[in-house]
Amino acid sequence: MAxxxxxxxxxxxxxxxxxxxxxxxxxxxxxxxxxxxxxxKIAEVGGYxxxxxxxxxxxxxxxxxxxxxxxxxxxxxxxxxxxxxQEILTALQK
Amino acid sequence: MVxxxxxxxxxxxxxxxxxxxxxxxEKMGDNLLSQNLVKESFIPALIAREEEYATGLPTAGVAxxxxxxxxxxxxxxxxxxxxxxxAVEFGVMGDDKETIPVRIxxxxxxxxxxxxxxxxxxxxxxxxxxxxxxxxLKEENKTxxxxxxxxxxxxxxxxxxx
Numbered sequence: 363m364a365x366x367x368x369x370x371x372x373x374x375x376x377x378x379x380x381x382x383x384x385x386x387x388x389x390x391x392x393x394x395x396x397x398x399x400x401x402x403k404i405a406e407v408g409g410y411x412x413x414x415x416x417x418x419x420x421x422x423x424x425x426x427x428x429x430x431x432x433x434x435x436x437x438x439x440x441x442x443x444x445x446x447x448q449e450i451l452t453a454l455q456k
Numbered sequence: 457m458v459x460x461x462x463x464x465x466x467x468x469x470x471x472x473x474x475x476x477x478x479x480x481x482e483k484m485g486d487n488l489l490s491q492n493l494v495k496e497s498f499i500p501a502l503i504a505r506e507e508e509y510a511t512g513l514p515t516a517g518v519a520x521x522x523x524x525x526x527x528x529x530x531x532x533x534x535x536x537x538x539x540x541x542x543a544v545e546f547g548v549m550g551d552d553k554e555t556i557p558v559r560i561x562x563x564x565x566x567x568x569x570x571x572x573x574x575x576x577x578x579x580x581x582x583x584x585x586x587x588x589x590x591x592x593l594k595e596e597n598k599t600x601x602x603x604x605x606x607x608x609x610x611x612x613x614x615x616x617x618x
Binding site: 372373374375377378379380381383384401404419420421422424439440441 | 505513514516522527552564569570571573576577583584
């Protein structure tokens, strides 16, 4: 399976994307997924439209992207984490 | 690299009264500024960031917010805890319409991007434990809150000890 580029973004690229990045890293290991995680600020997503396969973010995006966008707030609140993980897995296994 | 995050009673604010989220951020930011933990630009940057990317989280039992902003406004990394006397509406993270009544604010003053993973994960762990959040909400003694959080979070080498 080709390596997938996953963007992990929040407003500042400091706090929440760090936590979400850690969670996806763990998930990728458990499921033997080959991913290239890129932690950025949401404002920087535009620079990756040609290369990214998925955007996981805690910030809102009004823009349309050529790849799926998954809201990762559940990784911070613990409410609905399993559903979000499943969503990410499904997107990556396509 | 030694990574110590400034945290003690002086950055714990209890029974805070504020009419708006901006006032909460100003009061908490002013407190950090008076201790030279942040630069003067921190407060306007914090307010602008909260407006653009809200940080309210619908956590179990009591909602929290984790305002933060860019690293260049920070002098010394710190976590400040503010417990509000009455709930103040914050926007919900990742949502441009919804707001949530927040009672506990964890202000993150970080001086490096992409760092403090363990501490941040532990902090999210606190958010996911209703019992801990309720204890913080009810506690009237700053030292008890400090001890409770030091038990749950690894601040690295702690400074500012009395």
